Amino acid sequence: MxxxxxxxxxxxxxxxxxxxxxxxxxxxxxxxxxxxxxxxxxxxxxxxxxxxxxxxxxxxxxxxxxxxxxxxxxxxxxxxxxxxxxGAFPKTYSGLCVDVLRHVAALFGEDAVTRVLASRTAEQARVLGAELPAALPAHVRAEVLARHLSEQGYDAVVDRVVEGGQETLYLVERNCPHLAVARQFPELCAAELTLYGELLGTAVTRETRIACGQGCCRYRVG
Structure with a gap:
């Protein structure tokens, strides 16, 4: 192999x-x-x-x-x-996904890709939302989300940074399992950003992005 x-x-x-x-x-x-x-x-x-x-x-x-x-x-x-x-063996899922999204855009318009990904985001929010109740502390919710993302290949961790006596949470993805798709369809990254904000119940800001050539996707939580 x-x-x-x-x-x-x-x-x-x-x-x-x-x-x-x-x-x-x-x-x-x-x-x-x-x-x-x-x-x-x-x-x-x-x-x-x-x-x-x-x-x-x-x-x-x-x-x-x-x-x-x-x-x-x-x-x-x-x-x-x-x-x-x-998953240890090479797959061509990314190429297939890119081709499908290209056809969706060609047949139904560019905004159709956004609608498809928004529908996917809504479904993910329903599935994961039950495990991220608002009663959980923010850092616990972030850890649960990071664990789910790691299971999907994102190699995600939570950084807790304390500056001036105030703690800031960062969700860090050290791998992008959908990189080929993300590079051609930034709508995917936008949909993920929306999903994280909904699941964590607060504003989430992306500071770095693997698809743009940076070493990780880093999200500031709150």
Missing amino acids: TAILAATPPVPGGLTERTKHRLLDLVKRHGPLTAQDLAARLEVSVPATRRHLGDLQEQGLVEARTERPSGRGRPQHVYALTERGE
């Missing part, structure tokens, strides 16, 4: 870790496999394979399932990629 996305836990170098890369690649190419099948394909022992699988399970990249071979026979334990594991 030659490409790991930023959202995937880093796998250190070395022979052992290269074996784990090969293991992930086998599961990806050949579907759910037993530890015995993987050991035979890797040409390593079954106990060693199970150790690698255990490490990958801890990283959230593979999961164990119980299946019947071809729907018959005795149940057996097999290993499959999790959604996070699937």
